[in-house]
Amino acid sequence: MKIVYEVNGLSCDIDGRKILRDVSFTVGEGEYLSVIGPNGAGKTTLIKCMGRIMRGGTGTIKILGRPLAEYSSRELAKRVSYVPQADGRLFPFTVSEFVLMGRYPYLSPFTAVGPGDRKAAEKALETVGMGEFSHRPLNTLSGGERQKVFIAAALVQEAGIMLLDEPTTFLDPRHSGDIMGILYRLNRGSGATIVSVTHDINNAALYGHRVIALREGSVAYDGSPGGIMDSEVLSRVFGKEFLFTEHPQTGKRIVVPEAI
C-alpha cells in the first residue's frame, strides 16, 4: 500500500502545555483511519497539525513523500481537505456559494467561478444527498444538513485525502448514520483516504480499516478495529471499564452502555 501520510515524532505545545508527545504513524492510500481517545487527548490538535490548520510543533509530517512545510497553501488544499468540528457559527452564504468556495485552490484572482467549478459543486452536493438545497441560505439548515454541506465543500477540493474532526458529534441517529454512510462510500467506493477523529468507539471500529487511540498526547493503540474492542486496551485509553456485545449483523464486538 502506498503511504500518503507519514507522521514522525510529532510533538506540540500550546501555551506551555504538552498536547502531543512524540506521535508517529503512517496512513496508506485509500485507508480509513479512525482516531479515538478521551477529551483533551490531543485528537483535534493532531488533525489540525496534519492539515496545517495549526502551525508549530516539532517532528516531521510528510504527505506523498514530501514534507508538509514545502507545500504552498493551494497545493496542500489540492491534496488534503478538512472538515472542522461543528461550532454552531453561521455564515451569511447560500449552500452553493459556500460549496463553491472550496474551489479556491483552482481559482486565480479576478477569475470568475467557471462552469467546471459549478459542475464540481453540483456533483459534490449530489454525493452527500443535498442537491436540492443549493439555493438555501446556510443558516436555515439543521445541524445534520449543515454537516453534509461541509463535507460537500471539502469534496469540491478534489483532494485525495480528507481529514474530519468529529463529523457526527451533535447529530441525531439518522443524520449521523447518513454521514457515516457517505464517508464509507467515499472511502470504499471512490478510494478516498479518510482520517476521522471521533468519540464514537463503535463507529470508529465498524467503519475504519484501522484505529489509533490517543491518551494524554501519545499513541496508546495503533492497530485493527477488532483489537481495540478489548476491555484492557479500552480501559487503558479511557480509564474506564467497558461492556461488550456482538453486532447483530456482522458479529463484530461493539461496546454498549452500562445499565445503572
Next chain:
Amino acid sequence: MTTRRKYAVIVFLCLLAIFVLLAAPFVGMKITPLSAIYDPVGSGKEAEIFWMIRVPRVCISFLAGAALAISGMAFQALFMNALATPFTLGVASGASLGAALYIRFGLPAVLLGLSGIAVSAFVGAILSVLLVYGLSRLRGGFSTATMLLAGVAVSFFFSSINLFTQYLSDFTQTFRIIRWLMGGLEVVGYGTVLNLLPFAAVGSLIVLYLTHELNLLTTGEEMAASRGVDVLFVRRILFFGTSLMVGGVVAVCGPIGFVGLMSPHICRLIIGADHRVLTPATLLFGGIFLTVCDTFARTVIAPAEIPVGVISALLGGPFFLWLLVRRSEGTVL
C-alpha cells in the same frame, strides 16, 4: 438574489455614482449655471468656485467615502465582526492625536508642499498602525484577537493623550482640534485629491484583488486555511493596505464616522455577502453616500456648513441601533 440581478445592482450603482459626481458640483449655496463652466473667463467667480472648490471637494468626498467603506468591509470580514470599522485598529485616534499636537504646538502650516496638519495626522496614523502591528507580533503569531485588543488599547491610549493635549490648549486651539475631529472635506484645488488618490487606489486594488480570500475569511480562519488561503499573508497585506488607505483619508478629512461601518452593511443587505460583488458595490455606495452627505453638509445651513462627520453620524447612528436590534442570533456579519 440571482447573479444577473446582482450585476444589475452594480450597474445601477455605477450610473448613480456618475450622476452624483456630475451633479454634486453644481449644487451649493447657489446653483452654478451650466454656462459658467463652459465660459470660465466670462463668468469669473462662479467658474472659479466650480472648478477650484466644488469639483475637487466632490472628488475628495467620493474617494474618502469609497476608501472608508471598502476598508470597513475588509475589517468586518477579517475580524468576522459586524461592528468592525476602519477605525477599529486605532488609525483614527493616531491621526487625531497627530492633528491635535500639530494644532497645540503651532507647527508650520506647510510641510514639503503638503498641508502641515494632514502630514502630522498621517504620521500619527502610521505610528498607531505600526504600534498595533508590533503589539500583535509580540504575543507570538499575528492573531486577529490580539490585533483587536491591541487596536482598542492603542485607541484609548492615543485618545487620552489627545484629551490631555486639548486640556493644555487655549480656547482657540481646543476649538480647532474639536472642529478637526468632526471631520470636514474643505479643500481648494487638486493637490489634496492627487495626494489621496494613490492611497485610495492602491488600497482598493488590494481589497478587490483579495475578494475570494475575504469570502473564505468570513467562514473562519481555519476553514480559509484548509481551503488553501495563506491566512497570515492575506491578513498582513489587508492590514497594511487598508490601514494606509484609512490613514490617508483621515489625514485629509478627519475621522468621519459611520461611512465605513454602514456602507458594507447596507450593501450586504441589498446584494448579499459574496465579496466578489459586495466589494465593488460597497466601494461605489460609500463614495455616493459621502458625496451626498457632504452636499447636504454644505447646503443645508449655507453659507455656513455642518461638519460632514456630524451628518454622516446622524444618519449612521439610528442605522447602527437598527442593526443591533435586527441582527439575528448567532449569525456572523
